[in-house]
Amino acid sequence: MQPAPSDLAAAIRRAIDGKTKPLGALGRIETLAAQIAELQGTLAPRMETCTLTIFAADHGIALEGVSAYPQAVTRQMVLNFLAGGAAATVFAAAQGIPVQVVDAGVAGEPIADPHLLSHRIAAGTRSFLAGPAMDEGQARQALETGRRLGAAAPGEAAAFGEMGIGNTASAAMLGHKLTGLGLDGLVGRGTGLDDPGLARKRAVLAAAAARTPARLGPERALAEYGGFEIATMAGAMLGAAAAGRVV
Secondary structure, three states: OOOOOHHHHHHHHHHHHOOOOOOOOOOHHHHHHHHHHHHHOOOOOOOOOEEEEEEEEOOHHHHHOOOOOOOHHHHHHHHHHHHOOOHHHHHHHHOOOOEEEEEEEOOOOOOOOOOEEEOOOOOOOOOOOOOOOOOHHHHHHHHHHHHHHHHHOOOOEEEEEEEOOOHHHHHHHHHHHHHOOOHHHOOOOOOOOOHHHHHHHHHHHHHHHOOOOOOOOHHHHHHHHOOHHHHHHHHHHHHHHHOOOEO
16 A cells, blocks of 8 residues: 555656546546556556445444444344345445455354355454453454455455444444544434434443543554444455555
């Protein structure tokens, strides 16, 4: 994940500017074309194939009442992904994009399906209200598993998604601890909390935030507040990028 050599970047710019069009006329398309060419290290980039990988795991914080739905919905959605009936898989099918579904830690017994990639770390994270969602070893395992999956995903592009009841609580905490932005601007209704539910979610997350320093580094933040599926997806993004794929 190193920047392109300056001579390559200049050559790409000349190639784009030399097309039959006014300078800069294609706007955002030119920016994307240059980015893809730099990433692939060529003046003739290709972008024809892609794989969508969906990571699934459960969050212990869901047991604190921060979601409108129970943890069991995660498992139901994994089965829906595998059957091709979820919005993401329908969109992917319409574009001819193959889909991989990864169990990074869905609660309960392992799901028996030959099309499911099992990389379970545990049957869900712990609640991060009282302590870390996962230990440092689990966070490293998730990142390294993701790196391997991201590097091996077929295609010039790699698309990623995740599923796990409680994931918006985790995302809000990660945003808060990584950027310093206030929780009020980051915590929302998720999949449809009513006003009392939203108030409870805000209170739970404020209490969880208070037990660690205001800002955390990425790996510490993932261990404290992440989900197995989020950490594995983060690793997959790093692995795909290092392999020269567009993410």
